[in-house]
Amino acid sequence: MLAALRHWLDDRFDWDDLTAPLRHKSVPVHRLSYWYFLGGITLFLFGIQVATGILLLLYYRPGANDAFESVQYIMTRVRYGWLIRSIHSWSANLMIFTAFAHMFSVLFLKAYRKPRELTWVSGVVLLFLAMGFGFSGYLLPWNTLAFFATKVGTEITGQIPIVGKPMMIFLRGGEEVTGATLTRFFGFHVAVLPGLATVLLLVHLLLVQRLGISVPPKLEVRWTANPSAKHEMRFFPNFLLREIMAWYVALGVLGALAAIFPWNLGVKADPFVPAPAGIKPEWYFLFMFQTLKLIPSKVWFIDGEVLGVIGFGLVGLLWSLLPFFENDQPSSTKRWISGLGVFAIAYVAGMSVYGHLAK
Amino acid sequence: MAILRNRLTSRAATRLCVVACISVAASVGNGQTKNSCLDCHAALPDPLGVTQEKFSQDIHAQKGLTCVSCHGGDQASDEPDKAMSTKAGWKGKIERKQIPQLCGSCHSDPVLIRQFNPSLRTDQLAQYNTSVHGKRLAAGDTKVAVCTDCHSVHDVRAPSDPRSTVNPVNVANTCARCHADPNYMTEYSIPTDQFAKYSGSVHQQALMVRGDLSAPTCPTCHGNHGAAPPGVDKVQNVCSNCHAFQDQMYEKSTHKKAFQEASLPGCVVCHGNHGITYPTDAKLGTGPDAVCMRCHTPGDKCDQARAGLQASLIRLEQAIQNADQALGLAERSGMEVSEARLAQDQARDSLTKARVTIHSFRTDLVDQDVQAGLRTAAQNLRAGQEAMVERNRRRAGLGVSLVAIGMVLVGLRQYLKKIEG
Numbered sequence: 001m002l003a004a005l006r007h008w009l010d011d012r013f014d015w016d017d018l019t020a021p022l023r024h025k026s027v028p029v030h031r032l033s034y035w036y037f038l039g040g041i042t043l044f045l046f047g048i049q050v051a052t053g054i055l056l057l058l059y060y061r062p063g064a065n066d067a068f069e070s071v072q073y074i075m076t077r078v079r080y081g082w083l084i085r086s087i088h089s090w091s092a093n094l095m096i097f098t099a100f101a102h103m104f105s106v107l108f109l110k111a112y113r114k115p116r117e118l119t120w121v122s123g124v125v126l127l128f129l130a131m132g133f134g135f136s137g138y139l140l141p142w143n144t145l146a147f148f149a150t151k152v153g154t155e156i157t158g159q160i161p162i163v164g165k166p167m168m169i170f171l172r173g174g175e176e177v178t179g180a181t182l183t184r185f186f187g188f189h190v191a192v193l194p195g196l197a198t199v200l201l202l203v204h205l206l207l208v209q210r211l212g213i214s215v216p217p218k219l220e221v222r223w224t225a226n227p228s229a230k231h232e233m234r235f236f237p238n239f240l241l242r243e244i245m246a247w248y249v250a251l252g253v254l255g256a257l258a259a260i261f262p263w264n265l266g267v268k269a270d271p272f273v274p275a276p277a278g279i280k281p282e283w284y285f286l287f288m289f290q291t292l293k294l295i296p297s298k299v300w301f302i303d304g305e306v307l308g309v310i311g312f313g314l315v316g317l318l319w320s321l322l323p324f325f326e327n328d329q330p331s332s333t334k335r336w337i338s339g340l341g342v343f344a345i346a347y348v349a350g351m352s353v354y355g356h357l358a359k
Numbered sequence: 360m361a362i363l364r365n366r367l368t369s370r371a372a373t374r375l376c377v378v379a380c381i382s383v384a385a386s387v388g389n390g391q392t393k394n395s396c397l398d399c400h401a402a403l404p405d406p407l408g409v410t411q412e413k414f415s416q417d418i419h420a421q422k423g424l425t426c427v428s429c430h431g432g433d434q435a436s437d438e439p440d441k442a443m444s445t446k447a448g449w450k451g452k453i454e455r456k457q458i459p460q461l462c463g464s465c466h467s468d469p470v471l472i473r474q475f476n477p478s479l480r481t482d483q484l485a486q487y488n489t490s491v492h493g494k495r496l497a498a499g500d501t502k503v504a505v506c507t508d509c510h511s512v513h514d515v516r517a518p519s520d521p522r523s524t525v526n527p528v529n530v531a532n533t534c535a536r537c538h539a540d541p542n543y544m545t546e547y548s549i550p551t552d553q554f555a556k557y558s559g560s561v562h563q564q565a566l567m568v569r570g571d572l573s574a575p576t577c578p579t580c581h582g583n584h585g586a587a588p589p590g591v592d593k594v595q596n597v598c599s600n601c602h603a604f605q606d607q608m609y610e611k612s613t614h615k616k617a618f619q620e621a622s623l624p625g626c627v628v629c630h631g632n633h634g635i636t637y638p639t640d641a642k643l644g645t646g647p648d649a650v651c652m653r654c655h656t657p658g659d660k661c662d663q664a665r666a667g668l669q670a671s672l673i674r675l676e677q678a679i680q681n682a683d684q685a686l687g688l689a690e691r692s693g694m695e696v697s698e699a700r701l702a703q704d705q706a707r708d709s710l711t712k713a714r715v716t717i718h719s720f721r722t723d724l725v726d727q728d729v730q731a732g733l734r735t736a737a738q739n740l741r742a743g744q745e746a747m748v749e750r751n752r753r754r755a756g757l758g759v760s761l762v763a764i765g766m767v768l769v770g771l772r773q774y775l776k777k778i779e780g
Contacts, residue, residue, distance in 0.1 A: 075695040082695065083753075238779065245771050252764045259757035262693040 021209065025235035028215045035109060036213060038102035040243040041250050045095035046201070048254070049133075052088040053190065060140070062186035064179030067142035068268040075265055086258035092134055094254065096284050099127045100348075107322075107341040111214035117323035119207040122200055124320040129197045134282055136189040142182055143266030148275040150185070151177045153285070156292065159309045178271070278359055287348045288312055290355030319344075394434045395442050396426040409513045416514045422475050429453065429461060456496060458505040459487050486585035493585075502543070509533055509583075525583070527572050531557055534577045553577075556634030575601065580632075594632075595625035602626075608718035640676070643669035643717070667722050671729040672713060678736035679706050685743025692750045699742035706735040 009015040027036060059078055061070040074081035103123060106112055112120035139150045154177065158168035173180030215223065223230040233239055281289050291312075295304040318325075326337060401410045414420050419428070427434050432449035436442040443449045453461055463484030465471055472481050483506075487493040492503040509525055516523035524533045535554035537543050544551050557563050557577075565574035580589060580597045589597045599606030609615055609625070618625055629650040630638065641648040643665055645657075651665045682703060689696045709732025716725045 072695065072697065076698065238775065241771055241775055245768055248764050248768055248771075252761050255757055255760050255764075259753045260693070262695070262753075264693065265695055265697065267697075 022236050023234075025209070025212075026232040027213055027235055027239040028219075029231045029233050030215065030219055032109060032216065035105040036239075037243060037246045038098055038105055039208075041246055042095055042098040042102050043201075043205075044247040044250060045091050045098060046197075048087065048091045048251075049095060050194070052084050052091065055084045056088060057190065062140070062183050064142060064182055064269075067140060067182055068265075071141040072265060075262075082262055083258055086261075086263040087254050089263035090254055090257045090261075092137060093283070094250070096127075096130050096134060099130050100284075103127060104341060104345060108338060109214065109216050112323040113214075113217070113326055114323070116207070116211050116214060119204060119211065120323050121320055122204040122207065126197065126200050126204060128316070128320075129193055129200065131284060133189065133193050133197070134284060136185040136193065138282055139182060139185045140189060141265060142269045144269050144273075144276060145266055145279065147177060147269035147271065148279045149281050150181065151275070152279060152289075153281060154181075156289075156305070156309060159303070159305045160313070161306060161310070164309075176271070280355065283352060283356070286355035287351035290351045290358065293355075293358075394425055395437050396430075396432070396434050398437075399439065400426075413514050416516065418515055418517050455501045455505055456499075458507055459484055459493065459496065462506045463487075483584040486582070489587070490582070490585045491587050502546075504537065504586075508537070525578075527566060527574075527576055530578060531563070531576045553633040556631075560633065560635045561637045562635060594627050598626045604715045605718045608716055608724075612718065612720040614720055638714075640669055640672045640714075643672070664720070664722050668717060668720075668725055671722075671725060672710070672717075675706075675710050675713065675729045675732045675736065678733050678740070679703065679710060682706065682736045682739040682743060685740050685747070687743075689743045689746035689750070692747065694746040694750055696742055696746050699739045702735055702739050702742075706732045706739065708732075709735060 006015060027033070056074065059070055059074050059081065061067060071085065074085050076082075078084075106120065106123065135150075135153060139146045154168050154171050157171060158164045160167060169175065171181070171184065172178070173184045280286060288308075292305055292308040295308045297304045299307050322337065397409060397411050397414060400407060402408070409426075414426075425434055426432070427448075430450050430453070431447065433442050433444070433447040436447075441447065443451070466479075467481050467484045469481045472479050487506075488497070492505070495503045496505065509530075511524050516526075518525045520526060521528060523529065531554060538549075539551050539554040541551045562575045565571045566576060578586065579600075581587060595606060595609065605626075615625075617623075618628060624632075629642065639648065642650045645652055652662070655661045655665070682699075686696050686699055686703065690700075709728050713725050713728035713732065716728050719725070
């Protein structure tokens with residue numbers, strides 16, 4: 001049956017030729033090969049997000065009067081609605097976590113180096129888009145925490161010199177966080193960001209396909225000197241089946257999190273009540289939030305918060321252009337780039353824990 | 360030359376006029392007119408001492424009145440003999456007996472008062488004359504309170520000012536200055552423990568702890584200018600100003616007639632007066648806080664009704680607690696039960712309503728509220744229990760899914776082994 005279908009497709013579309021790259025694609029095998037699974041797991045979680053997001057769209061109603069009630073309806077009345085919403089929320093967080101882990105694995109394995117600079121750039125931008133998904137999606141249930149976190153988050157955007165205020169008004173759909181903000185964020189979350197992310201994801205995957213999978217520099221030197229030592233496995237089916245095993249594990253973790261810790265709905269947002277004490281953003285923004293809190297209100301003559309926002313903007317830009325700072329003699333730069341990676345992990349983790357514990 | 364001199368003279372005169380006008384305007388602008396009284400009295404010890412700082416706090420001073428408005432005399436004169444001459448209308452110290460009349464000379468004049476504060480009442484003196492204080496003063500007892508005892512003197516503030524002696528937060532202390540002093544009150548043969556009792560009451564807690572300025576203080580029940588005990592048959596009217604629903608229920612009850620016939624003061628019989636504590640269901644019991652059994656005989660028809668009423672309230676309270684526990688457990692398990700949580704407020708409202716309906720002393724009416732509350736609490740309890748059943752079902756489903764995933768993983772592993780030899 002399958003052979004007949006394959007023959008039918010081959011007759012019309014030259015199927016064998018189309019799928020040849022997949023059949024010929026190989027994956028290097030060495031002691032650090034398991035890091036290669038992270039990109040695939042992130043892609044799998046993105047797929048989960050798309051699927052569960054579409055299902056949630058069937059019942060979700062954007063708008064200050066309906067959003068909370070519609071999510072409450074999904075959680076309590078819709079068959080398996082609780083599961084879909086909880087998986088969507090948990091998967092979003094896991095996806096950002098695995099995307100961070102994937103990025104650092106690429107950094108430490110030096111996989112960003114020539115000729116894969118643009119793969120790195122597209123990956124970092126995808127991570128920023130994922131954080132944008134998180135920020136816009138967090139507001140959609142229209143609960144108190146989301147409302148005030150969005151208020152604080154968009155206020156920080158407003159600190160950017162010159163363009164900050166217009167950007168804040170654009171994001172909020174006015175001076176304040178209102179139903180207009182919710183509608184706008186819904187649009188970003190289900191149309192703008194998915195469109196951008198899909199295009200960029202295709203570019204990222206095409207680059208991976210075109211440039212192949214990187215091996216660590218030392219191993220590359222050894223394999224070039226002694227090609228017989230080179231060890232690879234076929235992408236299809238050997239690596240893909242292993243990747244699918246990783247996806248199943250991820251699915252099991254997601255299911256367990258959703259069943260044991262269903263995502264909390266909270267209390268409906270009320271713009272007229274004071275912000276709850278100790279309001280904090282989602283964990284992946286916590287290191288920036290805590291840093292902004294620690295910067296003095298005035299540094300020399302510059303406003304502390306403005307300085308922080310500009311600083312993070314510059315760091316983000318330089319981070320996404322990191323491969324271009326590595327010269328042709330990687331040995332001279334590899335140490336400081338690895339050191340930078342260690343520092344970045346320590347800083348993000350340390351500040352996140354500090355932000356979580358701080359009152 | 361003559362023309363020039365004339366010009367200079369004219370210029371100088373103009374300048375002088377301008378300076379004089381500015382000076383006058385400045386003094387009028389500052390609202391300052393000469394007040395020689397304060398020049399001397401600021402240096403005198405109490406009770407004659409009145410400083411400019413103290414008098415400037417007085418609402419009368421702020422409205423432009425001065426010492427002479429009450430005491431007469433000539434405040435423009437620096438010579439004491441002239442300033443305090445009877446020729447200038449000086450009255451000296453106002454006799455206590457004259458104080459209400461003096462204050463009333465303005466405060467009973469609607470036309471005059473309207474110019475300062477159109478919403479201020481002008482019946483204080485008329486009310487005072489009907490009060491125990493006023494009547495005793497008229498009878499020659501000058502120990503009783505007159506206007507200045509409560510409102511203070513020379514630094515009288517508006518009652519809305521938190522520093523005023525008659526502001527809701529201070530007025531009980533003001534009354535207590537006399538009424539809590541056993542020596543001062545000896546000759547009146549009335550208790551002096553009202554303030555001590557009030558200080559531990561639910562009303563005082565509402566006012567001072569919760570900051571509810573509408574909570575009752577002494578004048579709320581006794582009146583202020585017309586202060587008098589409410590009287591046995593009028594107590595219910597006083598309490599009903601705030602506790603309207605309890606009053607409606609009490610009106611329907613058999614106790615209304617029974618208390619009237621026995622000349623018992625309504626609400627006070629069960630709740631007390633100055634030392635009213637938070638009413639718990641224990642009032643319906645047989646323990647130390649019980650009130651019914653002070654009059655009723657154990658085992659009689661009323662005692663049985665009492666026991667039934669108390670059991671109903673306890674049953675509803677217990678049902679609400681059970682539902683709260685079930686919903687709390689479901690919430691801690693991550694289940695979404697906010698609708699049932701909201702409905703718990705309805706059950707609590709029913710309990711509150713039943714406690715109000717107790718004042719009808721009718722088991723059928725109380726039962727209606729209790730049953731409504733029990734139904735709601737039962738629904739909420741069921742919602743909590745169903746949430747827990749659902750939680751267990753989810754976990755069972757998770758177990759099955761994890762087993763299935765495990766089997767797929769084992770299968771894939773075996774397949775990989777097979778194809779990779």
